[in-house]
Amino acid sequence: MTLFEKLRCLLTFGQGVALPLPEIPTDSTPLPLFKQWFEDANKSGILLPEAVSVSTCGQNGQPSSRMVLLKNFDEQGFVFFTNYGSRKSQELNENSKVALLFHWNVLQRQIRIEGSVEKVSAQESADYFHSRDRGSQIGAWASKQSQKLTEDDQLKKRMAIFSEKYATGEVPHPEFWGGWRVKPTYIEFWQGRSNRLHDRVCFEKQNNEWVNFKLHP
Numbered sequence: 001m002t003l004f005e006k007l008r009c010l011l012t013f014g015q016g017v018a019l020p021l022p023e024i025p026t027d028s029t030p031l032p033l034f035k036q037w038f039e040d041a042n043k044s045g046i047l048l049p050e051a052v053s054v055s056t057c058g059q060n061g062q063p064s065s066r067m068v069l070l071k072n073f074d075e076q077g078f079v080f081f082t083n084y085g086s087r088k089s090q091e092l093n094e095n096s097k098v099a100l101l102f103h104w105n106v107l108q109r110q111i112r113i114e115g116s117v118e119k120v121s122a123q124e125s126a127d128y129f130h131s132r133d134r135g136s137q138i139g140a141w142a143s144k145q146s147q148k149l150t151e152d153d154q155l156k157k158r159m160a161i162f163s164e165k166y167a168t169g170e171v172p173h174p175e176f177w178g179g180w181r182v183k184p185t186y187i188e189f190w191q192g193r194s195n196r197l198h199d200r201v202c203f204e205k206q207n208n209e210w211v212n213f214k215l216h217p
């Protein structure tokens with residue numbers, strides 16, 4: 001983190017306590033508030049404000065969590081990209097229910113999202129894949145994400161193989177790599193306040209409409 005970014009973090013610390021949540025009109029949708037908070041996080045100097053925890057739970061009932069990067073969001077949902085053969089993807093294939101968690105500590109904010117996933121279109125995955133730097137594209141081919149390494153330098157060797165294979169021209173988009181879209185049914189905005197009397201505003205999808213309510217902290 002640069003000195004400038006550190007200073008920016010220090011200056012924004014505590015901002016959450018000073019800023020109560022605005023009153024939310026009963027007929028509103030959660031997206032404008034998410035957009036506002038995401039913009040605030042981007043401006044705050046937090047490193048990787050788009051980092052989000054994804055929790056999945058396969059057939060065996062054991063939840064598992066890991067961080068990913070949010071790459072897109074709109075009324076349709078929240079998109080991240082990964083290997084479709086990874087543990088998270090296997091668990092999502094078994095059980096499409098998922099939970100996301102953002103925590104922006106200097107803003108004293110948390111957003112919880114629950115819903116279910118669908119794969120984004122192959123075109124959307126290919127478009128994003130080709131927007132990545134060449135090293136990451138080749139890395140996606142080299143990594144058998146979540147599988148056991150059978151020898152220490154296996155990844156290095158696979159990187160060398162695919163670097164040679166795709167030395168020139170466009171790196172093709174692997175079919176085993178793409179996006180998941182989380183379609184939300186519940187979104188909760190948490191704003192830290194003094195005396196632990198935090199604000200919690202929740203949106204729940206009922207009969208295809210968003211209803212909102214507040215919770216005790």
Ligand SMILES: Cc1cc2nc3c(=O)[nH]c(=O)nc-3n(C[C@H](O)[C@H](O)[C@H](O)COP(=O)(O)O)c2cc1C
Pocket residue numbers: 048051064065066067068069070080081082083086087088089145146
């Ligand atoms: C800040 C951060 C961002 C990450 N972003 C991604 C991502 O966008 N996609 C991804 O597949 N893995 C990402 N990872 C790695 C995952 O956390 C995880 O190690 C990997 O996806 C394998 O998880 P799985 O075995 O549960 O499928 C990220 C890790 C960190 C710490």
